[in-house]
Amino acid sequence: MELILAAAIGVLVASGVYLILRPRTFQVIIGLSLISYAVNLFILAMGRLRMDAAPILDGANANPVDYVDPVPQALVLTAIVIGFAMTALFLVVLLAARGLTGNDHVDGKLD
Amino acid sequence: MAELNHIAILPILVPMAAVIANLLLGNLRPISRVRLNLAFSVVLLLVSILLLVVLARSDGHLAAVYPLGNWPVPFGIVLVVDRLAAVMVLVTSILSLAALLYASARWHSRGSNFFPLFHALTMGLNGAFLTGDLFNLFVFFELLLAASYGLTLHGGGRNQVKAALHYIAINLVASFLFLIGVALIYATTGTLNMADIARAVPLIAPDDRGLFDAGAAVLGVAFLIKAGSWPLHFWLPRTYSSAAPPVAALFAVMTKVGFYAILRLWTLIFANASGPELAFGQNVLLVLGLATIAYGSIGALSSKALDRLASYLILVSAGTLLLAVGYNAPGVTSGALYYVVAATLAAGALFLLKDVIDQILPAEAQVLAVSLEIYGDEEEAPDDSDEVSRTLPGAATLVSWCFAIAALIMAGLPPLSGFVSKFAMISAALGAGPTAATWWFIAALIGSGFLVLVAMVRNGINIFWTSLPDSDVPRVRTAEIVPIVVLLALCVLLALAAGPAMAFFAETAAFIHSPQGYVDVVLPQGTTP
Numbered sequence: 001m002e003l004i005l006a007a008a009i010g011v012l013v014a015s016g017v018y019l020i021l022r023p024r025t026f027q028v029i030i031g032l033s034l035i036s037y038a039v040n041l042f043i044l045a046m047g048r049l050r051m052d053a054a055p056i057l058d059g060a061n062a063n064p065v066d067y068v069d070p071v072p073q074a075l076v077l078t079a080i081v082i083g084f085a086m087t088a089l090f091l092v093v094l095l096a097a098r099g100l101t102g103n104d105h106v107d108g109k110l111d
Numbered sequence: 112m113a114e115l116n117h118i119a120i121l122p123i124l125v126p127m128a129a130v131i132a133n134l135l136l137g138n139l140r141p142i143s144r145v146r147l148n149l150a151f152s153v154v155l156l157l158v159s160i161l162l163l164v165v166l167a168r169s170d171g172h173l174a175a176v177y178p179l180g181n182w183p184v185p186f187g188i189v190l191v192v193d194r195l196a197a198v199m200v201l202v203t204s205i206l207s208l209a210a211l212l213y214a215s216a217r218w219h220s221r222g223s224n225f226f227p228l229f230h231a232l233t234m235g236l237n238g239a240f241l242t243g244d245l246f247n248l249f250v251f252f253e254l255l256l257a258a259s260y261g262l263t264l265h266g267g268g269r270n271q272v273k274a275a276l277h278y279i280a281i282n283l284v285a286s287f288l289f290l291i292g293v294a295l296i297y298a299t300t301g302t303l304n305m306a307d308i309a310r311a312v313p314l315i316a317p318d319d320r321g322l323f324d325a326g327a328a329v330l331g332v333a334f335l336i337k338a339g340s341w342p343l344h345f346w347l348p349r350t351y352s353s354a355a356p357p358v359a360a361l362f363a364v365m366t367k368v369g370f371y372a373i374l375r376l377w378t379l380i381f382a383n384a385s386g387p388e389l390a391f392g393q394n395v396l397l398v399l400g401l402a403t404i405a406y407g408s409i410g411a412l413s414s415k416a417l418d419r420l421a422s423y424l425i426l427v428s429a430g431t432l433l434l435a436v437g438y439n440a441p442g443v444t445s446g447a448l449y450y451v452v453a454a455t456l457a458a459g460a461l462f463l464l465k466d467v468i469d470q471i472l473p474a475e476a477q478v479l480a481v482s483l484e485i486y487g488d489e490e491e492a493p494d495d496s497d498e499v500s501r502t503l504p505g506a507a508t509l510v511s512w513c514f515a516i517a518a519l520i521m522a523g524l525p526p527l528s529g530f531v532s533k534f535a536m537i538s539a540a541l542g543a544g545p546t547a548a549t550w551w552f553i554a555a556l557i558g559s560g561f562l563v564l565v566a567m568v569r570n571g572i573n574i575f576w577t578s579l580p581d582s583d584v585p586r587v588r589t590a591e592i593v594p595i596v597v598l599l600a601l602c603v604l605l606a607l608a609a610g611p612a613m614a615f616f617a618e619t620a621a622f623i624h625s626p627q628g629y630v631d632v633v634l635p636q637g638t639t640p
Contacts (some may be wrong), residue, residue: 020280020284025276032280032283032284032287034282035287036287038297039287039290039291039294041580042290042291042294043290043293043294044286047297049297049300050122065260071297071303072294072297075246075293075297076590077288078250079290080248082250082253082286083286083287084257086253086257086279086286087129087281087283088281089257089260089261090279090280090283090584093260093264093272093275093279094276094277096264096267096272097272097273100269100272101269101272101273102266104278106277107273108272108273108274108276108622
């Protein structure tokens, strides 16, 4: 599982970086989204990978060994919400730039 | 320190209340809306002064902890107020009140939702300065960035949207780097509380140490982007010079958040871990600081418009601060803290001043000034002796005096606060035993001061020694000139009170450079898990 997750994160980041360096605004925003997915997976992986373990302690005498670390899951939740909001905001600016400059080049060039 | 406890959260709550009030009272009359917002900013300023005074008065307590929701410390989020945080909050409050007063004259009506975004930015800045939790720092960063995205677009035209597009893309990438760094640090230390991280770092297994250092380095890159360090700063001049002037004035404190985060975390975690050898990342900070100063100074020389010049001055001050942090000596840090207050206030004033000058001078005079540089000034023969003897109108005199004071502070010439701070940094660097870094440090401070002086004087000549139109006497709105005068007067006051101020900053720097004190305040003995 570690290998699959690592490969997934790597592929997402690589595609994201490639897209961010492209000249069209829509490609940049897709690249940013891909990187944000990779970062979310990465945060989750930093809490150590566990299968079939719940993050929420159940009962007073629960053994923490049976559970997965809940903190990264909380962090991912926050990161997803913030990343989503920022992407939406960026999309609005992207549309404004498209309207004002007449094309979708990141520098607003007329070619 | 029970009396401090609830004051600690107020610099965050007051702007939040202002945001909510603005959203609820959306259809208020414009004049009462402006008054409401100014009232909120005045309250915030009073709260910040109170916070600093309470902290400075309480002997023996250099910092106070405010556990949010009263959760036990390493598990819940804490706010930590020490003198550094309190000073930064005060600078933010002063600058935000000045910028808001300035904006209340005209700029707030150039677009929608100026006031809520402005207060949200203030709230994010104050939160970032006060928090003692790494992930909470990320949340406040995002809060201030989201507000700043909106504000960059305020009153927007084509150039502003283009600059904002770059600005947002860069900062989104920086946010992802921030998250990666935080995740790596959490993976190796198992905590997000800054004091707890400092406590846990020596206990990291040798195998994980590389992972922790990588996380810290990634986090450092994110902070360097925000701080405007060379080669990560190319978004800055364009964004700052295209933003609305009151927004740009508040942005002057935004690069200082990056500086603050580096100073806080680096001194807490790395700077004191090593003996005589360089601490982790120290050479990087020194080299980047030097490069930023060099780039900013040359950029200042190359800029013809005052707003671009002010943006490059922001870069020069960012480089100076990075260099001072990298120097890693308490004396230099105390000079840098003095510098950050003076340079931020003066840079904010300069952004506002640029807008006032735009109103006073007719557009053709400024075009002439620019074209003079391109075509030479052969036709400008010195035969118009009536120009020399003519008395300038009062408003223009005031504005030119403000410009001169800002130039003196920025270039670091005596007798004003820029000189005091640079003198303090250089004398502390020499006093701590000169090394090769010391001479680079001194050369950078003095050289950048000289280049900035040349750039400012040249711009001043272009702006003020052109012939003013005789027909209409330039007028300046009171609400617009007062914030500039007050900001610069505060800088002058800082120079007059240099003795007590330097003593205060020396104590602050001593506290910053003894991280055990910070850890002990946040995690008292016996509560460590």
